[in-house]
Amino acid sequence: MSYQWDFRLVVLDWRMWLDAAGNTLLVCAAALALAVPLGLLLAAARMFGPAPLRWAVIGYVDFMRTSALLILIIWFYFAFPMLFGINLSPFMAATVAIGLQTAAYFAELCRAGINAVDRGQWEAARAIGMRTTTMLRLIIFPQALRRIVPILFSLVAEVIKGSSLAAVITFGELTYAASQVSADTYRPIETYTVVALIYFVIIFTASRLASHFERRLGFQR
Amino acid sequence: MHYAWNFDFIRHSLGYILEGLVNTIGLALCSLAIGAVVGMVIALMRLGKLAVLRWLALAFVEFFRNTPPVVQLLWLYYALPILTGVQVGAFTASLVAFSLYTAAYASEIYRSGIESVPRGQWEAASSIGMLRGQQLRLIILPQMARQMVPAFTNQLIDTVKLTSIASLLPYMELVYHVKILADQNYRPLEAYTMLALFFALVLIPLLVAARFMERRLSTAAQRRARPKTTAARIGGLAFGRIEKRAD
Numbered sequence: 001m002s003y004q005w006d007f008r009l010v011v012l013d014w015r016m017w018l019d020a021a022g023n024t025l026l027v028c029a030a031a032l033a034l035a036v037p038l039g040l041l042l043a044a045a046r047m048f049g050p051a052p053l054r055w056a057v058i059g060y061v062d063f064m065r066t067s068a069l070l071i072l073i074i075w076f077y078f079a080f081p082m083l084f085g086i087n088l089s090p091f092m093a094a095t096v097a098i099g100l101q102t103a104a105y106f107a108e109l110c111r112a113g114i115n116a117v118d119r120g121q122w123e124a125a126r127a128i129g130m131r132t133t134t135m136l137r138l139i140i141f142p143q144a145l146r147r148i149v150p151i152l153f154s155l156v157a158e159v160i161k162g163s164s165l166a167a168v169i170t171f172g173e174l175t176y177a178a179s180q181v182s183a184d185t186y187r188p189i190e191t192y193t194v195v196a197l198i199y200f201v202i203i204f205t206a207s208r209l210a211s212h213f214e215r216r217l218g219f220q221r
Numbered sequence: 222m223h224y225a226w227n228f229d230f231i232r233h234s235l236g237y238i239l240e241g242l243v244n245t246i247g248l249a250l251c252s253l254a255i256g257a258v259v260g261m262v263i264a265l266m267r268l269g270k271l272a273v274l275r276w277l278a279l280a281f282v283e284f285f286r287n288t289p290p291v292v293q294l295l296w297l298y299y300a301l302p303i304l305t306g307v308q309v310g311a312f313t314a315s316l317v318a319f320s321l322y323t324a325a326y327a328s329e330i331y332r333s334g335i336e337s338v339p340r341g342q343w344e345a346a347s348s349i350g351m352l353r354g355q356q357l358r359l360i361i362l363p364q365m366a367r368q369m370v371p372a373f374t375n376q377l378i379d380t381v382k383l384t385s386i387a388s389l390l391p392y393m394e395l396v397y398h399v400k401i402l403a404d405q406n407y408r409p410l411e412a413y414t415m416l417a418l419f420f421a422l423v424l425i426p427l428l429v430a431a432r433f434m435e436r437r438l439s440t441a442a443q444r445r446a447r448p449k450t451t452a453a454r455i456g457g458l459a460f461g462r463i464e465k466r467a468d
Contacts, residue, residue, distance in 0.1 A: 003303050066378060066424035068385035071396065071417050078409040083224060157287070164289035168389065175291055188299035196292045203287040 009185040010194055020177035021198060027094050027166055027173060028159050034099030035159075039106030046111055057107070064104035069162050072097040077169040094166035102159055109151055113144040146217040153210035157203045164199070174198060230406040231415060241398030248312070248394060249381040252319035256380070257373070259320060260327025267332060278328070285325035291386050294318040298390060311392035315384070323380050330372045334365040367438040374431035378424050385420075395419070 011017070046057040077093040080086070088096065117140050125135040167175035178195040182188040231238065266278035285293065298314040301307070309317075338361050346356040388397035396416065403412035 062425050062428055063421045066382070066421045066428055067417055068382040068396070068420055070385045070388070071413065071420060074400075075413045075417055078403070079413045082410040161289040164291045165386070167291070175289065175295075178292070178295075182299075189296070189303060192292055192296035192299065196288050196296060199288045199292060200284065203289075204283065207283075207287055 003189075005190060006187065007190045007194065010181060010187050010190045013181075016177060016181075017174075017194070017198065020172060020174045021202070023171065024160065024163050024173040024202070027091060027098070027163050027171065028156070030091075030095040031098035031102055031159055031163070032156065034095060035102035035106050038099070038103035039110060042103060042107035043110035043114075046107060047114065061104040061108060064101045065108075067101065069097065069101055070165050070168065072101060073165050073169060090166065090169045090171035093169055094163065094171050098159060098162050098166075101162075102155065105155060105158075106152075109148055109155065110144070113148040113151075114140060116147055117143045149217060150210050150212075150214035153206050153213060157206040157210065160199070160203050160206065224410065226411060227408065228411050228415070230402060230408060231411065234402055237398055237402070238395070241393060241395035244392070245381065245384050245394040245396075248315060248319065248384045248387060248392070249377065251316055252323050252384070253373075253377055253380045255316070255320035256323025256327050256376075259324035261331055263324055263328035264331035264335075267328065268335065282325045282328055285322050290318065290322050290383060291389065293322060294386060294390070311387065311390035315387040315390060315392050319380060319383055319387075322383065323376065326376060326379070327373075330369055330376065334369045334372070335361075337368050338364045370438065371431045371434040374427055374434065378427050378431070381424060382420070 042057050042060070045053050046061075049057070073094055076088060076097045077090065080088060080093070080096075121139055121143065122135070125139040130139070163173055164175040166173050167179060170176060174195050178191050182191040185191065263278045263281060266274040267282070269275060294315060297318045298309075298311070301309045301314060301317065342360055342364065343356055346360040347353075351359065384394055385396045387394055388400060391397050399412050399416045403409040406412070
């Protein structure tokens with residue numbers, strides 16, 4: 001099969017690709033800005049809250065873990081406005097959907113990180129008479145953080161992958177731009193090759209940062 | 222705000238929804254089955270002696286884990302007919318894309334399964350005179366399976382979630398059918414709410430089962446090894462999973 005590859009038309013408008021990549025990063029940053037504080041709250045509620053609150057958080061986390069992001073994005077774009085009478089822009093809908101799901105994962109991540117701190121560390125802190133807050137601040141959180149930070153970058157990589165689904169509600173990020181270019185140039189293979197490479201560079205960087213921090217902060221047990 | 226919910230159209234189209242569900246599950250199971258086999262080959266290549274094969278396998282895994290599945294799917298959908306000369310439908314393109322994506326993650330499951338068994342187990346088995354095959358079959362595989370069964374259950378959850386994007390092609394799975402119903406009846410709220418709840422309803426039991434097996438089946442050595450490999454075993458968020466390996 002001889003196919004004439006031709007990338008010229010596809011990369012002609014490189015500013016457009018740059019804008020689209022910027023939009024991808026923007027929606028990811030916004031989603032993370034929502035996910036990190038909310039995830040911390042959820043983790044705190046899950047670990048230290050009263051039983052009904054704990055169950056509610058478990059329910060929320062499990063629901064989010066089993067939801068397909070595509071469906072969440074569509075739900076927030078089409079269903080949410082009907083329910084509450086508030087219209088969300090594609091950007092807002094994608095941010096909220098990705099942010100709420102990521103918050104659930106981040107909460108699990110924080111909880112796992114804190115639980116992974118050796119029980120002896122809790123006991124030792126208690127034994128020298130530390131208060132709970134002092135113990136958490138000086139002993140537990142610093143050790144938990146060393147486990148959480150590398151995985152946080154893996155989470156960022158997943159968020160970037162997830163942001164590609166915002167294309168279905170016409171948010172102008174990379175995948176949406178690709179669908180436009182592909183329709184304009186009749187060069188779908190070249191277009192999706194280019195966009196795959198752009199994604200790979202961005203996501204691979206986040207993944208490498210994850211393994212970098214894992215090596216730097218990692219525990220050798 | 223007051224909204225009059227009306228689920229009648231769903232009752233009237235149950236057969237149509239069920240057909241979509243069957244297609245979703247079929248696609249997910251086929252992708253997982255093929256992905257598990259391909260993933261095994263990739264894992265063996267990565268652990269093998271030939272540097273060329275190791276590099277190829279690594280490139281495969283890194284590429285599929287570091288690009289969005291939507292892009293992979295669309296690329297294959299357009300490229301397969303041109304590169305192979307065979308006209309492929311939405312099902313074939315989805316099956317190939319999801320199988321390869323699943324294979325990349327499955328290979329990591331095998332790899333960490335093998336690595337979770339301490340070297341001492343091999344040495345102990347050979348020191349009491351077991352042959353290589355016996356070591357693998359009687360000592361190593363049972364311990365690997367303890368970790369791999371819950372891991373593959375999680376992978377199944379991810380693959381089912383992943384199939385939702387086949388609706389973009391369009392492949393006639395659950396999401397696609399519900400989308401059509403939502404448009405025909407002007408009832409996106411009911412349709413998409415039902416869809417979201419439906420996924421959770423089907424998948425949460427699997428999640429609970431995986432969690433239970435993780436706790437019951439893992440060996441002490443595997444529990445100790447977990448925190449170190451957490452990042453390596455993180456799966457997708459949108460499509461994959463994040464395992465709470467550290468607890």
